[in-house]
Amino acid sequence: MIFIVVKFKTKPEWADKWLDFVGPFTTATRAEEGNLWFDWSRSVDDPAEFVLVEAFRDAAAGGAHVGSDHFKAAMADLPQALAATPKIISQTIDASGWSEMGEMTVE
Known part of the structure; x- marks a missing residue:
């Protein structure tokens, strides 16, 4: 799977929007064939920072995402709301989904 984490620092006036x-x-993106998840979180330390955790089944699905019209539109539209260039980690990993945490079990 392609596993991606992106940090977006918004301008203060865009944080709540x-x-x-x-x-x-x-x-x-969530409707794309091959998208496994596309989940947003807001930083508890900085209300203007959002973290996107996303995954795609394989390189072909990730490539289709980057080639999609909605991705291209987002790359043109999102910068107006940002205070800095997003930071990204993108890795191919040997997994097909989330695993349970071995160090903790909830019953």
Whole structure:
């Protein structure tokens, strides 16, 4: 799977609007063949920072995502709301989904 984490630092005036702003992009990406998840979180330390955790089945699915119209539109539209260039980690890993945490069991 392709596992990606991206940190987005928004301009302060966009922080409370960010999730609505990226809503159509999120919905379209989640509907893609090969998308495993596309989940947003907000930093507890910085309310203007959002973290996107996303995964795609394989390189072909990830490539289709980057080639999609909604991805291209997002790359053109999102910068207006950002205070800095996003930071990314993108890795191919040997997994097909989330595993249970071995150090903790909840019954």
